Structure formats: C-alpha cells, structure tokens
Amino acid sequence: MKVKNFADRLLDAIDSKKNPSIIGLDSDFARIPAFLREGFKSRFADKFAAAGNCILGFNKTIIDAVHDIVPGVKIQSAFYEQYGPAGCRAFLETAKYAKGKGLIVIGDVKRSDIGNTSKAYSSAYLGKVPLFGSAQPGYDLDGVTVNPYLGSDGIRPFLEDCEKYGKGIFVLVKTSNPSSGEVQDLVSGGKKIYESVAGLVNGWGKGIVGKRGYSSVGAVVAATCPGEAAGLRKMMPRAIFLVPGYGAQGGSAPDVVQDFNSDGYGAVIHSARGVIFAYQNRNKEEEFGTAAREVAVKMREEIVGAMKKKGINPW
C-alpha cells in the first residue's frame, strides 16, 4: 500500500479546519502556570519526572483546547530536552496525544549531520529504528525541521523517509531571529545564501510532490521579512512554508499572507508563546486552555481575514 504524501495530508488537515495556522508547543517549564507546577511537584519524588509530567499535562490541556480548530502542532524539542529522559518522554507522549486527536505533529528539532548520522536522526523522528532484527517507529512524527548547513547528503536520509513513510521536512531557509542575516544574508554569485538554500530546497522537493501539487519538502521562512517571503515563494513554488514569528516575534497577518501562493495554500503560520502562554494576560491562570483557544481563534480569524482581503481564501 502506498503511503499518503505528507503535503497532501497537511493540506487536507488545513482544509478540514479551514485554518492554515498551527500552535507551537514551546512549553517552557518556567512559564507554565504556577498552580500546575506546584501540583506536579508534590506528586513526584524525582523533580525531573515532575517537570516532564507537568509539561505533558500542560500540553494535553492546550491540545484539548485547540485540536478542533487547528490542523497541527509544532513541538519545540529544546524545552523537552532540558529535562533529559523525562523530557524526552514528555515529547514522545505529547506527540502521541496530539496524533490521537487527529493533529499533524511537526518536531522542531533543527537536526542535521553527516550521512549515516543524519540517517539515525531521520529514523528517530520520521522513520523506523533498528531494534533486534526488526524496525520499529521511534518518535514517528509527521514532519521535522532540518538545518541545511551540511548540504544534500545531510538531507538525503530524511528525503528517503519522507517518501517511504509519507513524512515531511521543513528546511531552515530564512529564520526569524535578529542575527539571522550574519550567515543567511551573505551574497554569493548575486544571490543571498538563503536564496541559494531555497534553490537546494526546491531541488530536494521535486521528487516528493503530492496530488495537490505541493512537496513534502518545505521551508522555514520568517514572517518578519515579508519582502523576502514573496521572492522565496517564486523560488520554491511547490514548497510549503513553515512561518514562525507570528505574534510574539512580531509578524502580522498582512505580512504572512505573502507566504501563500495565489491558490491560498503553501504556508503554515505558526505561533507558540503568544498562544500557549496567553493566560499571563488574564486574571485566572487556571484558564490557560481557554486563553490559548481564544488567541488561536483570533489568529485564524486575522490570517483568514487577510487572505480574504487578498482574494486567496480557498474556503
């Protein structure tokens, strides 16, 4: 049986929710509501286990609150790795829980390495891992972010798993941080480095295009650079852009609309802190799920509104 292409799966999920925005589970333990942290603290002798389980508990409430309105979630690995094995378990269980709710799960892991090591990373997050003569799914996410600095052979193992298992990758092209230009904006042969990377991404994605015309090889393109987004759209017409920087990092709805093609597809807008920690602007921290949902609904409305204004709303 042929697996279903990742890009097709993602676009179908977007259609089903009429929403191209996803929620980032950048679940920084220190910002989780105090009542929740205290509750988990008393239940576990091991403090790392308490933190891991607290993060998982927090995430489940957020997922419960938004799963019917968003097509997927992105899990930022750093905030889990902090807590060692217990944090890894929180990552794994969060991914399982989100998948169980029908969400597309993207791991923001930004991995990359040389050939056989990249293969191990791809096995870990997308493919299957060798286990006593058989092969078993590891984290079994739908997609991951990857770093392009090592070139094609660091990416190839991921491409193979994308094809084999219907998974996807998002290659860092232009990131949202203030110093992203130090390497990414250097100019070589009349093109910025991130534009050269965009060319690589376009090539990597050609062999894995789904029925809906998009590739399983996407690109991370920061919403804080709207002019750049329009140019990159042309260089990678079949790539789905994973657009961070909405809300907390400064991107607005009119900015991110440039990341879409004229068919209204081709971008997934992402917000994390602004949604999951929205409770910090309210009186009751117990309502962190409701607060997150409200901001997620508002984000959808803003983005879909801006799409309508531009005449590219597909729903």
Next chain:
Amino acid sequence: MKVKNFADRLLDAIDSKKNPSIIGLDSDFARIPAFLREGFKSRFADKFAAAGNCILGFNKTIIDAVHDIVPGVKIQSAFYEQYGPAGCRAFLETAKYAKGKGLIVIGDVKRSDIGNTSKAYSSAYLGKVPLFGSAQPGYDLDGVTVNPYLGSDGIRPFLEDCEKYGKGIFVLVKTSNPSSGEVQDLVSGGKKIYESVAGLVNGWGKGIVGKRGYSSVGAVVAATCPGEAAGLRKMMPRAIFLVPGYGAQGGSAPDVVQDFNSDGYGAVIHSARGVIFAYQNRNKEEEFGTAAREVAVKMREEIVGAMKKKGINPW
C-alpha cells in the same frame, strides 16, 4: 569561586594523556556486537530499554578500555535519540560514566535555534535547567557542537554558559561530508562561507580565552580538507579545532597535523567508527574493548608521530 576555563581543562587533559585524539561514541546499535545485543534483549521486556541499556553497556566497556589513554570522548546524540527516552538515558549515563573516569565529555548535538530556544538547549547540555525555583544541571557535559546558520543570537546563550560554568562549544565551520561545499563553499565578498563563519567563531571566542591562550569557543574543521585547515588555523588562532574524519572518513595523520598550531596545541582529532567497531576486523567479537584500545593506541602513535616529524610535539 571562579570556574576553570574549558580550553584550559581540555589542554590539561590532553597533556595528562600526551594525546590530542578522542574517541567518538557513535554507538550505532546495529553495529554493536551481536552477543551483547542478544544478552540485553533477554534481560528487558521493553525493547527500547533493552537497546538503550545495551548501548550503555557497550560504551562502558569502550570507556574502560580507553580512559587511561585518551583525554575525552565525544558522544554522537543521533544514535541515542533513536531510542527515545531510553536512548536519552543511555546518553546521560554514558556521559556520567565517562566523567567519572576523568574524561572530558563532548556532546555532538549540532544544536542551534533562536534566542530563548537556544538558551534552553544550552541549559540542557551545558548549564542548569529551571526546576521548581532552583536550577539543576541537566546533561552537564563539558562541551557541545553547535550549528552557525542562525548567527550570533543562536550562539550567545551557549557563550554565557561557557563563561559561567567553564564549558565549551565547537561551532561547525567546515564539515567532513561530501556535500559540505554546497553551502559552506559558496563565495561571498572574496571569502567562502565557512571562512566567514570562521571570522564569527574568532569573534565569539575572544571573551573566553583561558590561561593557556586558547578559547572555549572551538571549531569543527574536517580533516578531509587539509589545505583549508591551514588557512582556517590563521583565521582562528585561539580556537581549538575539533577534527572529525580521521580513519573511517579518510583523514590521515599528516593531514590532521595541519590543524595544530606550532605550539602543538589547538586541535582535538576524533575517530569513532574506526575505533569503537574495530572488533569487526577480528575473529572474536567479545574482544571489542581490546580491539578499540589497540586502534586508539595506534591513532595516538600515528598523530604524535606526525607531530614529532613536524617538530610540534609538546611532550
């Protein structure tokens, strides 16, 4: 009490073993001796736990076999992450065990992200993690590899922990894989991208120079490009080069000698598969520890021999 600078610690460890080469624990489960895998398989109901514990057991034997002749080990995270939380535990316990044997432990994690996320990564691997009002060490490694694609603000949190906790980083400059040139060799303003990154590395390292004149900010420089190494040496005079690619990846002793300064310091040569899986060239897989030690001894002799030939052997 002021912590001891990482570069000083590393050079002292190199002096104490009269050996600038370290062993890579790229402990690919599928290549661990079959007798060991079978032994662990029968002891654990959970197959991921069996794999994680098998990797840890394998590593302990390797560490026991080489700890008196090498200054440190490098742990390649990908081969651990494959096994989820159990793999993370194997990573953590391997690091603890190696530190207990007096070894410098470098995590080959190649992480990088935007500001607050990079901070979480740095806390995880080098610094301390927030835990119910206190701060606790996470993996507490001596150093990690990092990726420069996001520029300074992705690196800064690591620099802060390097200074605060006497830790180190090795920034990917020029990697050993065949397609490394696709991004790294692009030419901008008369310089290749990896040379521009070398300039950044030199800048990042200036504030964290130890008593022995080297910085806690090192660089990953591939031994497969000896001509490039000599040029990079001049661009980053105070950086310690972490040189992969010895042995299995094709680098030879005369090649890697170019990575050292004339004082005989400034490089750490690294070999993984060629050492830890040396048993595959022998009849008895039970002797994998002895086989690894023999290759490690040979690597030291070859490198120190080539240093002597060039007149830069400090011992």
